[in-house]
Amino acid sequence: MHVIEVHGRELEGVKAEAQFAVLPLGSVEYHGPHSPLGTDIILAQGFAEHVAAELRPLIYPTVSFTSCPGKTRHYPGTISVRPSVYTEYLTDIVEGICELGLRNIVLLNAHDANMGPSRTVAEAVTGRYPDASFLLINWWQMVSLEFAEQEGYFKGTTGRGHGGPYEMSAVKAFRPDLVTVQPTDPDLTSKPALASLPYILVEGTPQGWNGYTGQISQTSFEAGTAIVEEASRNMNRLIRSWLENRKRKDGEDG
Known part of the structure; x- marks a missing residue:
């Protein structure tokens, strides 16, 4: 169910029915x-939209404007909100959800630079x-x-990588009309990983970068469909486990 379609007289029933809120996080x-x-x-x-209906989500509109990294903010079309403004804005949104009475919130993220602010907001609001309880999901980590x-x-x-075949194949699965790799669009090769262990490297102009990265000629609807199906399956498994854990905790506290 989408919250923007809920009438005021229906709120109490919706609150009783919904197990959690889903707040999608994007960017411009x-x-x-090609993208x-x-x-x-x-x-x-x-x-x-791929969150399983039987889990009873209440879906909120996507937060579309956010902070963008230095490596993309100067490219045409990018709109970057100051991190401090975005953090305060996101805080007000999730507090509004809590004030409605929902305490389980999934922050469903599709933008790398949202990860830090999302964690900061979740820690503050709790x-x-x-x-x-906040479940922070980066869709690309579900595969x-x-x-x-x-x-x-x-x-x-x-x-x-940003704008690469993994991400753009997934977009193509949702909107095949919006991803158009042309023969003149160059494939780019990023540098090898520095280590096998996790790390964070921030650069204004990474190697193998022109506002996007990766072997984009390999982008395909078939790959995107497989990625979306696998990510959705794992996402719903994770959400279900989270909800079950919450119920157990509520039972113990009760």
Whole structure:
């Protein structure tokens, strides 16, 4: 159910029915000549629609404007909100959801730069609402890094780079009309990982970068469909486990 379609007289019934709120997080950001500026909005909304109905979500509109990293903010079409403004804005939104009476909130993210603010907001709001629980989901982490290559869709392009074949194939699965890789669009090769362990590297102009990265000629609807199906399956499994854990906790507290 979408919250924007709920009438005022229906609120009490909806609150009783919904198990959790879903707040999709996107961006308006350059993703290369082959990709729409609303890439992250399409992905956030698309995966929100793939949350299983039997889990009883209440879906909120996508937060579309956010902070964008230095490496994309100067490319045409990118709209970047100051991080402090975005953090305060997101705080007001999730506190409004809590004030409605919902305490289980999924922040369903499709934009890398939203990860830090999302965690910051969740930590702050749970201080004011101790009974609240936030599940932060980055859709691209719902599929193993090697999945698409192991399935035979990509070759030598396992990364999930910005505007690359992994991300844009997923967009193509939702909106095949909006991803158009042309023969003149160059494939780009990013530098190898610095280590096998997790790390964060922030650069204004990374190697193998022109507002996007990756072997974009490998983008395909078939790969995107497989990625979206796998991500959705794992996402719903994660949400179901979270809700079951919440019920157990509520039972113990009761």
